[in-house]
Amino acid sequence: MLKRNGMFYVGLLLVCTGLALLLSACEQRETPQPQEANTNKAGTSQQEGVKTELAPVTDGQTSKPDSPDNDSLPVVADPDAVTVLVNKQIRLPENYIPADLVYPDVRFVFKEKIEKRMLRKEAAQALETMFAAAGKDGINLAGVSGYRSEARQKVIFNQYAAKDGEEKAKTYSAYPGTSEHQTGLAIDxxxxxxxxxxxxxxxxxxxxxxxxxxxxxxxFIIRYPEGKEGITGYKYEPWHIRYVGVELAKEISAKGITLEEYFGDAVPVTTQP
Structure with a gap:
């Protein structure tokens, strides 16, 4: 009788243990376990094949200036056109970079081969021709500043705004994206x-x-001539020349007008940045 009762209790214990193990397994299957994300050195979080780019850290020099008008400006339809019009009302596509930038073979006021020494190929060749013609007339010219990226323009404009205030800075410096230097067709x-x-x-x-x-x-034309400040939006800059091609340059020069006056309202633009 004792032996039979002992076997009964052993069996009951085994059944209870089995039920406990089964309930524990079910609980583990129903409760998902958290997975540790793998973050690589580039700041990319990878989990189950999905990449999430972490927000980059930037400094004040690379941030956009406080100008809602700049962000809402229409964008030129053909930024690569030699006759492209860029000003305070019409901007280049964001971070636009000309594809044919080269170093013109002319004298500069500095020795380094840096960004501002470059121009677009056609403008660079024309600059070489012009410097040679000036030299024959006893005029020795030198380049000061050619192409300028949008990132560089941000730094320059912010520095001027900090020094003279934004309103004054706007009379002689362009908001990023609206600078002629970024076209690769202008040079001081x-x-x-x-x-x-x-x-x-x-x-x-x-x-x-x-x-x-x-x-x-x-x-080339004098892009910001004297007496035209109300049209160009910039003070007189006899040093800032802009390549537009010989035929157009001669017409604009002969008429004593600006690029804005030549085009009027006929400049094709898109409202999409």
Whole structure:
């Protein structure tokens, strides 16, 4: 009798143990276990084949200036056109970079082969022709600043705004994305000695007078002429020349007008940035 009762209790114990193990297994299957995400050195979190880019850390120099108007500007339809119009009302596509930037074989006021030494190929060739023509007339020109990326323009504009205030800075410096320098078709020039480079004292110099009289012969115009500030939005800059091609440059120069006046309202744009 005792032996039979002992076997009964052993069996009952085994049944209870089995039920406990079964309930534990069911609970584990119903409760998902958290998976540890694998974050690589580039800041990318990978989990079950899904990549989530973590937000990059930036400094103040790379942030957009506080200008809601700049973000809502229409964008030029053909930024690669030699006659492209870029100003305070029409901007380039975001982070636009010309595909044919080269280093023109001319004198600059600095020695380094850096970004601002470049121009688009057609403009660079025209610049070489113009510098050679000036040299024959006894005028020795030098490049000051050519192509400028949007990122670089952000830094420059923010520095000017911090120094002189944003409203004053807008009279002589462009918001990122609206600078002619970014087209690769514009360049600031000076005399070979670098005196008055990109400064108001350049006006009236032999170099400035030669440019006003002869730049169009090589396809360049004085982009921001005197007395046209209300149209261009920028103060007089006799050092800032812009390549538009010989035919158009001669027409604009002969009529004494600006690029804005030449195009009027006929510039095709898109409202999509």
């Amino acid at each position: 020039v000076s005399g070979s000695d670098g005196k008055c480079a990109a400064e108001s004292c350049f006006a009236g110099t032999p170099e400035a007078e030669w440019l006003a009289a002869h730049a169009a012969e090589s396809g």
